Amino acid sequence: MIELAIIGAGAPDAQGHLAALQTLLHRVRVVAVAEAEAARREELARRFGVPSEKSFSDFRELLRRTPGDLAYVLLPLEAREEALVAVADAGVHIAVGAPLAATDEARRRILDAVKRNIVKIAAIPCASESKTECAAAIEAFVGFLETGLAGKL
Numbered sequence: 001m002i003e004l005a006i007i008g009a010g011a012p013d014a015q016g017h018l019a020a021l022q023t024l025l026h027r028v029r030v031v032a033v034a035e036a037e038a039a040r041r042e043e044l045a046r047r048f049g050v051p052s053e054k055s056f057s058d059f060r061e062l063l064r065r066t067p068g069d070l071a072y073v074l075l076p077l078e079a080r081e082e083a084l085v086a087v088a089d090a091g092v093h094i095a096v097g098a099p100l101a102a103t104d105e106a107r108r109r110i111l112d113a114v115k116r117n118i119v120k121i122a123a124i125p126c127a128s129e130s131k132t133e134c135a136a137a138i139e140a141f142v143g144f145l146e147t148g149l150a151g152k153l
Contacts, residue, residue, distance in 0.1 A: 005071045005072070006071075008074045008076075009035050010037070010074070010076050011074045017072065017134060017138075018044075020131050020138055022047070027143075031050070032054040032067075033045050033048065033062075070094070071095070077101070080102075088110070089113055089117055091117055093120045094119065098123040120144070120145065122138075124138060
């Protein structure tokens with residue numbers, strides 16, 4: 001089973017991603033959450049059964065203590081670059097809401113980190129009206145990681 005960490009829940013499409021993710025709990029286990037806003041962090045932890053000691057206000061602490069195999073980054077677009085580079089640098093595969101970054105320069109820096117650290121990344125579009133498509137895309141990426149083609153988890 002893939003161990004998944006959720007980083008952030010402030011992206012406009014985060015609720016669609018989280019609802020889709022809930023349909024895949026037979027394939028992934030949420031092991032940690034990081035969210036700066038306390039109320040959202042507590043809700044994420046409750047929703048996915050994450051104990052308080054695995055619930056962090058800072059994604060950097062999550063990456064130090066409980067990174068998992070896959071990080072699902074649902075931060076607002078303007079706040080993603082730092083987290084995505086840090087996740088890649090921690091050697092953790094990445095799922096993120098689409099688009100990947102706010103600028104071409106940020107996208108290049110993120111992809112450079114992904115390449116440098118030999119991790120995989122999937123930018124998953126998830127409009128609220130297409131939860132089924134979003135879940136299918138997440139499940140396909142999880143399935144790819146489970147095959148071992150992306151390297152050892």
